[in-house]
Amino acid sequence: MNCNVPTDIVFSFEGFRQRGGVTDHHSDGWGIAFFEDDGCRMFLDHQPSALSPLAELVYRYPIKSTNVVAHIRKATQGVVSLANTHPFKRELWGRYWLFAHNGNLTDLPALGSSRFRPVGTTDSEYAFCWIMNELALRFVDKPPLPVLHAALAELADRLASQGTFNFLMSDGTALFARCATDLHYIVRCAPFATAHLSDTDVSVDFARYTGAKDMVAVIATQPLTDNECWVRMGAGELLMFIDGQPHRLPVTEEVAIAGAAQ
């Protein structure tokens, strides 16, 4: 979720958590992380999200955030353990970065004695560390977001040749969403309407909880509601969400940055 005002994710989370063991088979752990200003609060559990006491807390204790990254895991590489639970977090340029991956990657480039190294054994955390190392090598300080967007697109494309690479990544100022096979988003704004979850029979009338200028983008593998129009992202597309609005990479900029790096 990416929005222009701190918003709680209770409604979306109620549907999402069902996919960890009830409506879907992603039951090898789950995690959710909330940016609150520069700080970041993360809840991780290697139990299925549908059964987790921690998920119950997140549901009952509404945390307002402008950037939230959540993940339910179906283990492809790496055992079921806390160290292998997404999202992963690292600090770069004095900001926390979150990363969650859906897919499977093989034969990734060597990391060696690099600055960022995986703690667990997933391809996902490994890929995240590779991206962070490349970003740290290119930029001493955080670049402007459009420059970062272009660099990330190029780095993501390089890893995407190694398998399936859908991911979400955020530092609390922007949320990057990369689609390989499945990623959908919706932007909710005034006039707000009633939404109904796909995974459980729950509705909410957003008009009761929102202001006229609120913009809330929700990005998920599959649409979380069954009465709204979700946008399916294209294969290879990397969107940058800021203040609840998606930004596409200008084609020329992507080519220019990719060229400069060779």
Added chain:
Amino acid sequence: MNCNVPTDIVFSFEGFRQRGGVTDHHSDGWGIAFFEDDGCRMFLDHQPSALSPLAELVYRYPIKSTNVVAHIRKATQGVVSLANTHPFKRELWGRYWLFAHNGNLTDLPALGSSRFRPVGTTDSEYAFCWIMNELALRFVDKPPLPVLHAALAELADRLASQGTFNFLMSDGTALFARCATDLHYIVRCAPFATAHLSDTDVSVDFARYTGAKDMVAVIATQPLTDNECWVRMGAGELLMFIDGQPHRLPVTEEVAIAGAAQ
């Protein structure tokens, strides 16, 4: 807490959390982090621990861990915010590192465009980043624990000249405890007895919950119980706890390492 078998911290936490607003004035946020194998689970809140719904969850959902770092904050530098809440976490050498500080430091050495940078505005996170940078410069991979112990002692001494520097630091294999002014520890082992909290009228008979070989070290600014014998650490002392046992730095080794670095 540092132990040789995964142990829950419910009893100690019940007393500890009272100090965040009830029996003590450390009410500017709190945090607790648990290592579970290589993974690390962290709960942070900028509300007082005595009132926090998150503290209630930690109390009700016993997490077993061999290394736990908890902190209740009395803000000296930096506003009350999530980003300024201890413990702080970074990854180095493919392991997570936790850090919590009690004290106040001024005129710390410049960090510049260093690898580890603070996200918040506390002297504590700044000092942690400085230590991590120095360790990363000295060791490409994680050195043996006694070597790390000696290096940490030297780095800590350098920062300690800038103020009050009591801290706890752990990567899940060892827990380092440095005393400047106030730090006490106890090692519980068989025959286990009944302990009574100092901060609230609660007792536990550890004999009912432990095995014959369990070793559990608890380190705290002030003793958490009023019927056990806590050891007061010396000013400038840095102990390394492994499997519930404290290790002192051999004096010769400390001098040798300090000499080699100059």
